[in-house]
Amino acid sequence: MDAKISPDPHRPVGRTDDIEIRLLLEAIFQKYHYDFRGYAMASVKRRLNQARQKFGCATLSALQDRVLHEPELMTELLSFLTVQVSELFRDPQYFRTLREKVIPHLRTYPSLKVWIAGCSTGEELYSFAILFREEGLESRTLFYATDINPEALKKAEAGIYDLDRLKLFTENHRLSGGKSSLSDYYRTAYGAAVFDKSLRKNCVFSDHSLATDAVFAETHLCSCRNVLIYFDCALQDRAIGLFQSSLIRKGFLGLGAKETLRFSRRSEAFSEFARGERLYQKRDLA
Amino acid sequence: MKKSAIQPQGQTVIQVTGVPKEAIVIGASAGGVEALSAILPHLPADYPIPVMVVIHLPPDRKSLMAELFDAKCAVAVREADDKVPIERSTVYFAPADYHLLVETDRRLSLSSEEPVLFSRPAIDILFETAADAFGPAVTGIVLSGANKDGAAGLKAIYDRGDQVVVQTPDQARAPDMPLAALAAVPQARTLPLEAIADHLLTLHRAEAP
Ligand SMILES: C[S@@+](CC[C@H](N)C(=O)[O-])C[C@H]1O[C@@H](n2cnc3c(N)ncnc32)[C@H](O)[C@@H]1O
Numbered sequence: 001m002d003a004k005i006s007p008d009p010h011r012p013v014g015r016t017d018d019i020e021i022r023l024l025l026e027a028i029f030q031k032y033h034y035d036f037r038g039y040a041m042a043s044v045k046r047r048l049n050q051a052r053q054k055f056g057c058a059t060l061s062a063l064q065d066r067v068l069h070e071p072e073l074m075t076e077l078l079s080f081l082t083v084q085v086s087e088l089f090r091d092p093q094y095f096r097t098l099r100e101k102v103i104p105h106l107r108t109y110p111s112l113k114v115w116i117a118g119c120s121t122g123e124e125l126y127s128f129a130i131l132f133r134e135e136g137l138e139s140r141t142l143f144y145a146t147d148i149n150p151e152a153l154k155k156a157e158a159g160i161y162d163l164d165r166l167k168l169f170t171e172n173h174r175l176s177g178g179k180s181s182l183s184d185y186y187r188t189a190y191g192a193a194v195f196d197k198s199l200r201k202n203c204v205f206s207d208h209s210l211a212t213d214a215v216f217a218e219t220h221l222c223s224c225r226n227v228l229i230y231f232d233c234a235l236q237d238r239a240i241g242l243f244q245s246s247l248i249r250k251g252f253l254g255l256g257a258k259e260t261l262r263f264s265r266r267s268e269a270f271s272e273f274a275r276g277e278r279l280y281q282k283r284d285l286a
Numbered sequence: 287m288k289k290s291a292i293q294p295q296g297q298t299v300i301q302v303t304g305v306p307k308e309a310i311v312i313g314a315s316a317g318g319v320e321a322l323s324a325i326l327p328h329l330p331a332d333y334p335i336p337v338m339v340v341i342h343l344p345p346d347r348k349s350l351m352a353e354l355f356d357a358k359c360a361v362a363v364r365e366a367d368d369k370v371p372i373e374r375s376t377v378y379f380a381p382a383d384y385h386l387l388v389e390t391d392r393r394l395s396l397s398s399e400e401p402v403l404f405s406r407p408a409i410d411i412l413f414e415t416a417a418d419a420f421g422p423a424v425t426g427i428v429l430s431g432a433n434k435d436g437a438a439g440l441k442a443i444y445d446r447g448d449q450v451v452v453q454t455p456d457q458a459r460a461p462d463m464p465l466a467a468l469a470a471v472p473q474a475r476t477l478p479l480e481a482i483a484d485h486l487l488t489l490h491r492a493e494a495p
Binding site: 047256258 | 393398
């Protein structure tokens with residue numbers, strides 16, 4: 001017996017809510033070029049309905065009407081459509097594995113390019129910058145930190161985080177095998193931690209969508225964490241295809257703790273490098 | 287399309303109604319490990335209906351639930367990876383600190399969107415998306431817990447079908463969650479844990495109407 005479950009025979013075609021979502025996402029794409037059409041719909045649906053309530057619209061069609069005619073609303077809607085949750089050294093074991101297993105390979109290159117795709121408010125970028133400084137690779141590395149949310153990119157560039165998050169960040173850094181004290185990298189001002197701007201001197205922050213944009217550079221390592229979970233399988237394949245073209249032969253791809261290439265059409269192009277940590281290496285011939 | 291009462295192994299008479307079940311979703315919180323331990327190990331290795339579970343845990347890095355239950359159960363027990371196709375004879379646990387959602391193409395998605403009722407994973411999100419994806423072919427079960435998560439989700443499942451179950455509040459180590467679920471869906475069946483296990487075993491014997 002086929003273990004897979006067949007598509008739902010009870011789901012009526014042409015359900016109004018399905019139609020409304022499709023039309024709303026199409027409208028957003030045509031008007032603002034944000035393409036959410038290939039996102040995982042269960043979560044998009046929830047978040048669009050939260051937005052609908054927040055904006056006091058009775059239906060998603062009414063929300064569509066407003067988004068089309070009030071461009072300011074799109075900025076706000078973007079904060080519903082993208083999930084901005086991050087931490088410094090999120091999943092410390094990932095950074096520990098990078099440090100112990102990937103960095104030794106990266107050391108063999110005279111210059112390095114690292115792409116942090118879906119960098120959100122910058123926590124992942126600062127984690128990498130600190131890791132690379134500790135490992136003595138900072139001066140030969142160029143980082144690209146990209147995202148589609150301009151507000152998030154602005155915060156990433158500012159590198160200012162609430163002090164109450166620093167306890168967690170410090171603990172994460174320690175668990176990642178940090179060789180220095182996290183407090184070496186920020187100063188406190190106005191109840192916030194302001195990260196040292198030297199950490200981002202080798203970083204280019206840029207608006208880039210994994211759904212609509214192309215590859216822009218050849219890279220040695222792509223880290224794309226907790227972004228693919230918001231995509232459906234086809235869009236995941238597109239994004240993974242971008243990483244595949246961007247990476248040099250034997251380049252590294254790192255995903256979020258619960259993301260996997262296992263269900264991707266492109267899984268063959270990569271080998272598992274550190275399975276537990278979802279670190280992959282591009283195959284020789286891919 | 288109501289079917290008549292089916293007599294399970296035990297004495298409890300349970301109405302099995304509606305369309306055959308293609309998925310079971312379970313939510314638990316405080317006292318949940320104990321409650322699940324009285325249910326999941328009873329499922330045979332070839333139990334045909336996939337089961338998705340959200341259990342609230344302290345927001346640790348790693349949830350050991352899947353490993354713990356895989357060792358105790360005949361069915362396969364896994365922590366859900368993003369976009370895993372839902373398969374028969376498998377129990378999926380939400381990973382720590384991620385919401386678990388069901389897509390209409392019968393895959394599971396994860397999300398770190400904000401907690402619901404202070405919980406991530408949230409039972410409500412699993413239940414609501416399962417109701418949306420499976421319609422009347424899903425049943426929901428709310429077990430012991432000390433909050434109100436699961437009540438809204440159970441109502442969403444009830445509104446699309448009619449198979450929902452709540453652990454008898456008196457028997458639950460933490461009765462708040464079953465009580466909240468019953469307040470939201472007074473028509474839900476209340477069953478003690480042993481009867482819930484029997485109920486799951488009878489579910490797949492219900493024939494198509
Ligand atoms: C949950 S955050 C992940 C942050 C960080 N990578 C981490 O793991 O902590 C997801 C980010 O993906 C971004 N994103 C969503 N769709 C995108 C797309 N099509 N292209 C690039 N980034 C995208 C969102 O704006 C958000 O900042």
